[in-house]
Amino acid sequence: MKGKQNKITIIILLCLNGFAYYTVWPVVLMHQYYYDAMQAAFELTHGQMGMYGLISGICSMVGYIISGIFADIFETKKLLLTSLAILIGGYGVMMLLPSYHLLLVIALVLTLTCVGTFWGAFAKYVRILGDNDPTKESKMYGLQYAFVGIGGALLGTIGARLVAGAVNVADGMRHMLMLNCGIVILAFLANLFLFKPQITLVGTGEDKFKLSYIKDVLKMPVFWLMAVTIMAIYGTSVATSYMSPLLYNLGVPLGIVSAIGSFKYFAVRLIFAPVGGAVMDKAGSPMKVITFALIVSTVCLILQVITGANTAFLLIGVIIICSIIYQISTPGWFSSLTEARIPEKYKGTAVGLFSAIFQSPDAYGYAIGGMMLTKFGEERGYPIIFGMWAVIGVIGVICGFFALKLLKRQKS
Numbered sequence: 001m002k003g004k005q006n007k008i009t010i011i012i013l014l015c016l017n018g019f020a021y022y023t024v025w026p027v028v029l030m031h032q033y034y035y036d037a038m039q040a041a042f043e044l045t046h047g048q049m050g051m052y053g054l055i056s057g058i059c060s061m062v063g064y065i066i067s068g069i070f071a072d073i074f075e076t077k078k079l080l081l082t083s084l085a086i087l088i089g090g091y092g093v094m095m096l097l098p099s100y101h102l103l104l105v106i107a108l109v110l111t112l113t114c115v116g117t118f119w120g121a122f123a124k125y126v127r128i129l130g131d132n133d134p135t136k137e138s139k140m141y142g143l144q145y146a147f148v149g150i151g152g153a154l155l156g157t158i159g160a161r162l163v164a165g166a167v168n169v170a171d172g173m174r175h176m177l178m179l180n181c182g183i184v185i186l187a188f189l190a191n192l193f194l195f196k197p198q199i200t201l202v203g204t205g206e207d208k209f210k211l212s213y214i215k216d217v218l219k220m221p222v223f224w225l226m227a228v229t230i231m232a233i234y235g236t237s238v239a240t241s242y243m244s245p246l247l248y249n250l251g252v253p254l255g256i257v258s259a260i261g262s263f264k265y266f267a268v269r270l271i272f273a274p275v276g277g278a279v280m281d282k283a284g285s286p287m288k289v290i291t292f293a294l295i296v297s298t299v300c301l302i303l304q305v306i307t308g309a310n311t312a313f314l315l316i317g318v319i320i321i322c323s324i325i326y327q328i329s330t331p332g333w334f335s336s337l338t339e340a341r342i343p344e345k346y347k348g349t350a351v352g353l354f355s356a357i358f359q360s361p362d363a364y365g366y367a368i369g370g371m372m373l374t375k376f377g378e379e380r381g382y383p384i385i386f387g388m389w390a391v392i393g394v395i396g397v398i399c400g401f402f403a404l405k406l407l408k409r410q411k412s
Helices: 007-029 035-042 046-073 074-092 100-129 134-165 168-195 212-218 221-243 243-249 254-283 286-307 312-329 332-339 344-358 362-412
Strands: none
Touching: 007 074, 007 100, 007 134, 007 168, 007 221, 035 046, 035 168, 035 221, 046 100, 046 344, 046 362, 074 100, 074 168, 100 134, 100 344, 134 168, 134 254, 134 332, 212 344, 221 243, 221 286, 221 312, 221 332, 221 344, 243 254, 243 286, 243 312, 243 362, 254 286, 254 312, 254 332, 286 312, 286 332, 286 362, 332 344
């Protein structure tokens, strides 16, 4: 294609947008990344931290849906630039360490606007860089998430050191926010000058967005089956997050527990997201790979419940296997929609609704987990949590098999 983006430009965009992808969450979901530091710097109680988390979590779910609709209405480049500009402003305001009530307003506005303009556009921009070619779509997502992993590892490590090494927590938080803001500025400039889409994935004429598209997407059985399947595998990340305290209880030093946590989120993503993408493109079916991956992680969770995995060696093995499986699945989160032949005119809407469903464990998973631990204590609470995700995994596998049957019927 004449004027197609060259490889160096693509790598630069994948790198900086991957880093920018990471920077969205330390400001939108700051309570998940820097709980203790945020609480000290903003002088918040646990109750106030919980309210911040509730508002940002709910708004994120709504933001995913909005982002999908916007992605079908507005040009991808304009949405990316708008989102990054909002993010720069959000970081600037956060550096002032605003009062609690202003912080809640910022959480509401920033989450709705930033996530609402970023998520769907991000999904489409990756497809545009891959020339909207279904045969290499998963591979492109795999490469993109590898750069997200690199960005998370670098910025997360440097940010943590900035917070820990400052004279006081407030200064440390400001330094971390400044670092991330600088990355967002670089990403904004890269998209402004280097991202030159040769194709548009926005509906025009008869294909222009209509509210009825939401209903059309939600009426698709294959959409729901795939969403539940991916939600189940997404939930394994929530499940493994509860295994870290168990390691500490088994006598594993806190430093090693933290290192395992970083490894499972970032190092594993760097290696296995591209591997997953390549395997999906070779297999010609992201859902086949995702369903098989979910079977493996569900078996691990069932074994965890049955055996208790009461040694550090076994528990670390479960954590690593589930984390690898999770990262292998990431390139298929959106390319599965292409496999399902979701019409292009409402692909963005589908991405937004899809994301709100399969990432819903972020909203309810930790709340249920906290209730189980509070009500039953650690000895009974942890097995209940892992058992819940094992059951959801079984349901997801069943949905995956039905989804594959429908997809096979569509292709025939």
